[in-house]
Amino acid sequence: VSRPSPVTVPVTLIRADAGSAVGQVxxxxxxxAFAGHYPGFPVLPGVFGLEYVGQTLQAAVPDxxxxxxxxxxxxxxxxxxxxxxxxxxxxxxxHSVAATGEESDLAxxxxxxxxxxxxxxxxxxxxxxxx
Amino acid sequence: xxxxxxxxxxxxxxxxxxxxxxVLAVQPGVSLTATKVVSVTEFCYRQPVGAAPLxxxxxxxxxxxxxxxQAAVVLATWDRPNPDVHSGKLQLAASLRGVRHLRSVYPGDxxxxxxxxxxxxxxTVVIGGVTTVGGTPVLEVDQFVLAMRDVADFAxx
Numbered sequence: 001v002s003r004p005s006p007v008t009v010p011v012t013l014i015r016a017d018a019g020s021a022v023g024q025v026x027x028x029x030x031x032x033a034f035a036g037h038y039p040g041f042p043v044l045p046g047v048f049g050l051e052y053v054g055q056t057l058q059a060a061v062p063d064x065x066x067x068x069x070x071x072x073x074x075x076x077x078x079x080x081x082x083x084x085x086x087x088x089x090x091x092x093x094x095h096s097v098a099a100t101g102e103e104s105d106l107a108x109x110x111x112x113x114x115x116x117x118x119x120x121x122x123x124x125x126x127x128x129x130x131x
Numbered sequence: 132x133x134x135x136x137x138x139x140x141x142x143x144x145x146x147x148x149x150x151x152x153x154v155l156a157v158q159p160g161v162s163l164t165a166t167k168v169v170s171v172t173e174f175c176y177r178q179p180v181g182a183a184p185l186x187x188x189x190x191x192x193x194x195x196x197x198x199x200x201q202a203a204v205v206l207a208t209w210d211r212p213n214p215d216v217h218s219g220k221l222q223l224a225a226s227l228r229g230v231r232h233l234r235s236v237y238p239g240d241x242x243x244x245x246x247x248x249x250x251x252x253x254x255t256v257v258i259g260g261v262t263t264v265g266g267t268p269v270l271e272v273d274q275f276v277l278a279m280r281d282v283a284d285f286a287x288x
Contacts, residue, residue, distance in 0.1 A: 002183045004175040006194050032174045036145035038216045041282055045148065046224030047200060050193040068192045071230035079223065130235065 007033050011052050011088060016060035021090045023056030029082040044080040049120050053110045056088045057126060065129035066106060072123040084114040095125055104128055133157070133205075141212040142204050143222075147174040150198035151205065151244075159209045163246045165202035171238035190236040195270055199260050200224060200277075202244040207256040207277050220254065220279035229273025240264045254279040 008031045011023035027034075027044065034042035054068060080086060088110060095107035105127050112120040133141070133154035144150070155164045169190050178185060204222045213219035236242065242262050249257040256277045262270040 002178075002185050003187050004185055004189070004191055006175045006191050006197075032147050036148035038143045038221070039145050041216045041221065043221070043223070045193075045197050045200075047193045047196045047227075050196070051191065054193075067189075067235075068232055070232070071227050074224075074227040074230075076224050076226065 005051060006048060007031055007051050011055040013056065013059040019092055021056055021060035023052065023059065023088040024085060025052060026085050027082050034082050042082050046076040049112050052086060052088050053122060056090055057108060066126040067129050068124060069105065069127040070125040072125065074120065074122040076120045077118050078116060080114060080119050087113050140214050142201060143214055143216045144201055150194060151201045154205060157209065161248060163202060163206040165205065165244045167198045167242045169236055169238050169240045169242065188237055192232055195236060196230065198242060199244045199262055199270060199272060200275060202246050203258040203260060203275055203277060206246050206248055207258065216282050221282050223278050223280060225276040225278040227275055231271045234269040236264060236269055
């Protein structure tokens with residue numbers, strides 16, 4: 001599966017088990033994500049952290065294509081800058097779809113951090129990829 | 132109508148992360164409608180030579196949300212526009228609550244962001260929004276909190 005992405009360097013999966021996963025990426029200075037955001041003061045757009053969460057999750061469940069359905073909540077604690085090493089820690093649990101009661105979704109708690117400390121906390125729901 | 136050239140005088144975002152094309156309507160302090168055309172020429176669809184071909188052209192959801200967020204920034208800073216983060220404040224996403232992706236978006240779709248300002252207290256602005264394509268909602272955001280900070284705060288942080 002090869003999907004369009006707003007970032008150039010993909011996350012590397014450090015470890016994964018049934019209920020958790022950790023990914024890491026060194027944010028490239030020349031990533032187009034930084035070029036226009038902002039000129040002279042590059043900061044990762046807060047919502048781009050979602051991309052790294054999605055990549056880490058997908059790497060942890062490679063046989064189960066997923067797509068972001070919902071951001072229950074997200075808190076962005078500090079700016080993420082080029083040159084930072086971003087660590088993505090996920091806790092993954094089954095989540096039932098309100099309409100059907102089927103436990104086909106995944107509830108994900110994500111904690112993003114850099115060398116400088118906690119960068120963002122997110123609670124997310126991922127759905128099976130549309131077929 | 133606010134075109135791209137005028138948008139550049141209002142927000143600091145630049146190519147390839149300027150993700151709003153036009154502002155169609157604005158009621159300062161209340162609401163704003165803006166559009167963005169999704170195109171296959173965007174940088175998210177680039178593939179290095181020799182890379183596996185893309186198996187989906189669904190527009191990345193973080194980009195759709197960033198586009199809505201930029202429309203929100205245009206409204207939040209309408210009375211004090213800031214095209215340069217060095218001379219003014221930096222707009223940062225502080226938090227999000229209740230973001231629902233209802234449908235996928237593909238090249239050729241025109242996103243229409245309908246932004247509503249909920250509250251503005253000092254440098255904190257709370258916004259809600261719905262994005263539609265051809266009148267059908269594709270994205271709903273209950274609460275997006277924007278914080279404006281001086282760049283100097285981060286140089287020393």
